[in-house]
Amino acid sequence: MLKAERHQIILNEVQLHNRVLLGDIAEELNVSIDTVRRDVKELDEQHLLRKVHGGAIALGFNTLTIQGQGVYALVEKRKIAEKAIKLIRPGQVLLISGGTTNVELVRMLPPKLELTCFTPNLAVAVQLLNKPNVETILIGGKLVTDSQIAVGGSAINMLSDIRADLCFLGTNSIHSEAGITEFDWEIVQLKKAMISASKKVVSPSISEKLDSIRKYRICGTEAIDVLITELEPTDSKLSPYSEKNIEIL
Amino acid sequence: MLKAERHQIILNEVQLHNRVLLGDIAEELNVSIDTVRRDVKELDEQHLLRKVHGGAIALGFNTLTIQGQGVYALVEKRKIAEKAIKLIRPGQVLLISGGTTNVELVRMLPPKLELTCFTPNLAVAVQLLNKPNVETILIGGKLVTDSQIAVGGSAINMLSDIRADLCFLGTNSIHSEAGITEFDWEIVQLKKAMISASKKVVSPSISEKLDSIRKYRICGTEAIDVLITELEPTDSKLSPYSEKNIEIL
DNA sequence: ATTTTAAATGCAATATTTTGCAATATTTTT
DNA sequence: AAAAATATTGCAAAATATTGCATTTAAAAT
Numbered sequence: 001m002l003k004a005e006r007h008q009i010i011l012n013e014v015q016l017h018n019r020v021l022l023g024d025i026a027e028e029l030n031v032s033i034d035t036v037r038r039d040v041k042e043l044d045e046q047h048l049l050r051k052v053h054g055g056a057i058a059l060g061f062n063t064l065t066i067q068g069q070g071v072y073a074l075v076e077k078r079k080i081a082e083k084a085i086k087l088i089r090p091g092q093v094l095l096i097s098g099g100t101t102n103v104e105l106v107r108m109l110p111p112k113l114e115l116t117c118f119t120p121n122l123a124v125a126v127q128l129l130n131k132p133n134v135e136t137i138l139i140g141g142k143l144v145t146d147s148q149i150a151v152g153g154s155a156i157n158m159l160s161d162i163r164a165d166l167c168f169l170g171t172n173s174i175h176s177e178a179g180i181t182e183f184d185w186e187i188v189q190l191k192k193a194m195i196s197a198s199k200k201v202v203s204p205s206i207s208e209k210l211d212s213i214r215k216y217r218i219c220g221t222e223a224i225d226v227l228i229t230e231l232e233p234t235d236s237k238l239s240p241y242s243e244k245n246i247e248i249l
Numbered sequence: 250m251l252k253a254e255r256h257q258i259i260l261n262e263v264q265l266h267n268r269v270l271l272g273d274i275a276e277e278l279n280v281s282i283d284t285v286r287r288d289v290k291e292l293d294e295q296h297l298l299r300k301v302h303g304g305a306i307a308l309g310f311n312t313l314t315i316q317g318q319g320v321y322a323l324v325e326k327r328k329i330a331e332k333a334i335k336l337i338r339p340g341q342v343l344l345i346s347g348g349t350t351n352v353e354l355v356r357m358l359p360p361k362l363e364l365t366c367f368t369p370n371l372a373v374a375v376q377l378l379n380k381p382n383v384e385t386i387l388i389g390g391k392l393v394t395d396s397q398i399a400v401g402g403s404a405i406n407m408l409s410d411i412r413a414d415l416c417f418l419g420t421n422s423i424h425s426e427a428g429i430t431e432f433d434w435e436i437v438q439l440k441k442a443m444i445s446a447s448k449k450v451v452s453p454s455i456s457e458k459l460d461s462i463r464k465y466r467i468c469g470t471e472a473i474d475v476l477i478t479e480l481e482p483t484d485s486k487l488s489p490y491s492e493k494n495i496e497i498l
Numbered sequence: 499a500t501t502t503t504a505a506a507t508g509c510a511a512t513a514t515t516t517t518g519c520a521a522t523a524t525t526t527t528t
Numbered sequence: 529a530a531a532a533a534t535a536t537t538g539c540a541a542a543a544t545a546t547t548g549c550a551t552t553t554a555a556a557a558t
Binding site for chain 3: 529530531532533534535536537538539540541542543544545546547548549550551552553554555556557558
Binding site: 145 | 378387
């Protein structure tokens with residue numbers, strides 16, 4: 001029995017019955033209760049369920065999660081999110097695109113921080129709802145299924161009325177010469193509008209996405225103010241970007 | 250044995266059983282376990298499966314779900330949702346407000362039904378994303394935390410461009426004389442706009458909400474075309490409404 | 499056809515992860 | 529407050545991964 005398989009089963013059980021007992025699962029899966037305990041602990045760390053004394057329960061009401069597997073490269077993304085949050089000042093207006101890194105960023109926002117946040121992304125919006133001191137404004141439009149982001153004329157139109165202090169632009173591909181690129185035309189248009197609606201553009205990208213190029217271009221490196229990766233800012237992989245006058249964190 | 254051939258077989262196996270063990274495959278294909286490991290690693294990099302310790306598993310659906318904690322009066326709401334769905338014809342344009350009944354309604358939509366759905370509510374939007382044949386358009390605006398609904402000028406503005414066939418208006422309070430009422434002023438404005446954007450207004454309400462009045466008025470009974478409760482249409486509690494020429498389901 | 503080059507494979511040594519157990523601590527229940 | 533249930537921690541055995549390297553195989557170039 002693979003660990004990942006157990007995780008799926010446990011999650012499924014929790015979804016179905018809203019709660020599970022560790023002992024029951026252990027028996028059902030024929031593993032020791034310690035193993036189940038560790039499984040549940042991991043799932044809890046990935047925000048896929050909530051571990052409680054004696055078992056686990058499904059997450060609370062406004063919790064959107066990515067079902068099935070947990071978030072890929074969560075450790076790296078948390079590191080990025082932590083650096084990103086340091087850029088934020090109380091009272092600012094933020095513009096936040098989609099992507100799991102941005103979701104993690106929002107989740108890690110200090111609860112007492114007062115902000116106004118605009119976002120076209122469902123998962124980001126749901127996370128923002130959990131922050132009592134954040135005013136959230138949803139950017140509407142046609143929803144792209146897999147990225148859960150609103151695109152199209154009305155979204156772009158709504159963005160044209162905004163002047164945000166900081167834009168966290170979830171990035172698919174970034175390259176020191178080609179800039180930021182995407183493979184979905186609609187999303188390209190949206191992100192372009194997001195960039196022009198912001199005073200400062202921050203690109204949180206796990207290093208894996210560096211030096212890659214997609215079909216359509218969103219902007220050149222000159223439009224990016226800050227690049228945040230999980231690496232040390234002095235890492236050699238980042239020097240092509242710092243040479244382009246991008247601030248590296 | 251060609252590499253591509255092995256890849257096919259591995260993928261097939263994963264599809265079929267949801268998981269594979271490296272050892273099993275190695276034996277089956279008569280290659281070393283190292284080779285299989287490398288194969289699986291490649292397939293993982295192409296996002297065709299997920300490599301885990303000991304083997305590989307199929308990719309989960311990357312869909313967002315709201316992990317609903319026990320929805321109050323779920324049985325009744327399902328009954329209402331079932332009746333409501335019968336009103337829908339393929340290809341129609343729907344306008345759906347918030348509320349757990351509407352979420353349940355969307356969850357129960359047949360997967361093959363083709364629709365265009367507008368909604369200002371996050372939970373509804375998330376559920377709609379799981380429907381492959383539904384085009385979802387999010388109505389943006391300032392999010393009201395507890396109802397997870399977008400309100401304000403831009404939302405109302407966006408609604409003014411819509412002409413929906415059917416509006417499912419989640420209802421807080423309905424009264425045969427006072428009509429539909431709410432306690433949140435912003436939401437009242439939004440729902441008014443939703444009503445004028447639709448040809449036909451349907452109010453799905455559990456019977457508990459009948460005959461109650463809140464602070465602000467959304468519309469009179471004349472604006473409501475259909476009232477759906479979990480009760481039999483002939484129930485005496487509903488007669489004040491049928492007398493107002495509302496269709497009862 | 500033959501050489502050159504690159505890719506693929508299996509092996510062995512080493513590292514990492516997973517798992518169950520036992521001893522101890524903590525929480526929950528009575 | 530005592531008893532029962534559940535958690536935590538450290539540990540060792542087993543399973544699995546990783547790495548470097550030698551060998552084979554396939555592809556490209558001559």
